[in-house]
Amino acid sequence: MNEPSPPPEAVGKPAPERHQGHGLAYTVIAVFLLALVFGAWGLWKVFAPAPGDASAQLEEQRERIAALEQNVANLTRSDQISRNANTALQGTLAERDEEIAGLRADVAFYERFVGATGQRRGLTVHALSLKPQDAQAWHFVATLTQNLNRGAINQGRATLSVEGTRDGRMQQLDWSSLRQQPDAPGVDYSFKYFQRVEGDVLLPPGFKPVRVIVRLQPKGGTAVERSFTWADATGAQAPGQQ
Structure with a gap:
């Protein structure tokens, strides 16, 4: 004797549940990827310098380098001027010391020359x-x-x-x-x-x-x-x- 067939509505019932599970997973993955994309874009917008800001920063660095180079040049010239002045001063002091020594020797001679004990000499x-x-x-x-x-x-x-x-x-x-x-x-x-x-x-x-x-x-x-x-x-x- 043949067994009765299951009702038509009972056939294929689990299939809709499986399709719904896959669709939900795909949705979650899509949302996650979209969130990653938006997150990366947001980070780039935050940390990447704007074209105008980069130009301004570059110009500022150039001005700072120029100022530092000028400062170094000024200090170099000032140092050279100080060295030259010191050399000239040392030379002047040496000349004055020599002149003073000569004048002292002359004074000593003339004191002896015109003194009472000086030897009498003619012209x-x-x-x-x-x-x-x-x-x-x-x-x-x-x-x-x-x-x-x-x-x-x-x-x-x-x-x-x-x-x-x-x-x-x-x-x-x-x-x-x-x-x-x-x-x-x-x-x-x-x-x-x-x-x-x-x-x-x-x-x-x-x-x-x-x-x-x-x-x-x-x-x-x-x-x-x-x-x-x-x-x-x-x-x-x-x-x-x-």
């Missing part, structure tokens, strides 16, 4: 100094002294002559040659105890000086001469000598 050239101005020009300073006739005024003129070699031959240059002026007048002097007279002389090219002679011609008296080696007068080796 003479106490010292001679020559300093180069260029290759041929020299500036001289001669110190003249006398303490034999106290209170008497010594007046006259001082001249120089230089002995040396030129083209292997001995030669003496007189005052007019050294001054490059015919009948050049000497340097006037007038003093009681001491005086410094100075002037300039010019040596010809190729001339090698060896000795300097200072001549004093007082008014109404006998001329006085004193010689100095070129090395002693210049404090250095004569030009052209080895």
